[in-house]
Amino acid sequence: MLDISELSRLSGFSASKLRYYEDVGLIRSVGRRGLKRLYENEVKARISLIALARTAGFSLLEIKEMIGTDGTPNLERNVLVAKADALDATIKELTSLRDGLRHIVKCTAENHMDCPRFQRIMRVALTKKKTAAKGHRNRPSND
Numbered sequence: 416m417l418d419i420s421e422l423s424r425l426s427g428f429s430a431s432k433l434r435y436y437e438d439v440g441l442i443r444s445v446g447r448r449g450l451k452r453l454y455e456n457e458v459k460a461r462i463s464l465i466a467l468a469r470t471a472g473f474s475l476l477e478i479k480e481m482i483g484t485d486g487t488p489n490l491e492r493n494v495l496v497a498k499a500d501a502l503d504a505t506i507k508e509l510t511s512l513r514d515g516l517r518h519i520v521k522c523t524a525e526n527h528m529d530c531p532r533f534q535r536i537m538r539v540a541l542t543k544k545k546t547a548a549k550g551h552r553n554r555p556s557n558d
Contacts, residue, residue, distance in 0.1 A: 417458070418451040419444075426462045433462075441465055441479055464488060471498055472505075508543075512536070 423430045436442045437452070442461055444452035461482065468478045483489045515536040524530040 416445070417454045417456065418448050419454070420451060422454050422458065422462070425459060426466070428462065428466075436462075436465065439475060439479065441475065441482060471502065473498065512540075 417425070419430050419433055422428075422433060426433070428436075433442065434452070437444055442454065442458050442465075444454055446453045464482065465478055468481065473481070477494070481488060481490055481494070515532065518532055519527055519530065519536075522530045522533065524533075527533045
């Protein structure tokens with residue numbers, strides 16, 4: 416059995432984050448030692464899965480669906496493939512942005528605003544910002 420401070424130290428998650436994860440049903444304590452919540456050792460695997468999923472960009476609601484009510488992970492392959500595809504798109508976008516910034520550093524134009532590639536990067540950034548804003552307004556919050 417681990418108390419919340421031990422689990423916090425082992426996982427790197429703050430005690431308040433662990434309490435929040437318990438409140439939303441991602442982890443479950445099995446009792447208390449004084450005022451401290453107690454967890455079974457198996458919760459470490461669950462916390463690791465949560466950390467991996469958050470790093471990959473899954474929302475807490477998506478993670479909750481993956482973990483399931485009994486704590487046994489149900490990792491649907493189609494969901495994982497879709498997230499991997501989204502990560503690929505993000506990597507491509509960030510790589511393009513990085514390359515554009517490196518170009519700007521080396522650009523021979525007297526003013527970056529006169530550089531056609533810089534102009535293109537700014538247009539793309541604005542288009543993506545508009546698209547993201549529209550998507551954000553139409554998507555329910557789940558965190």
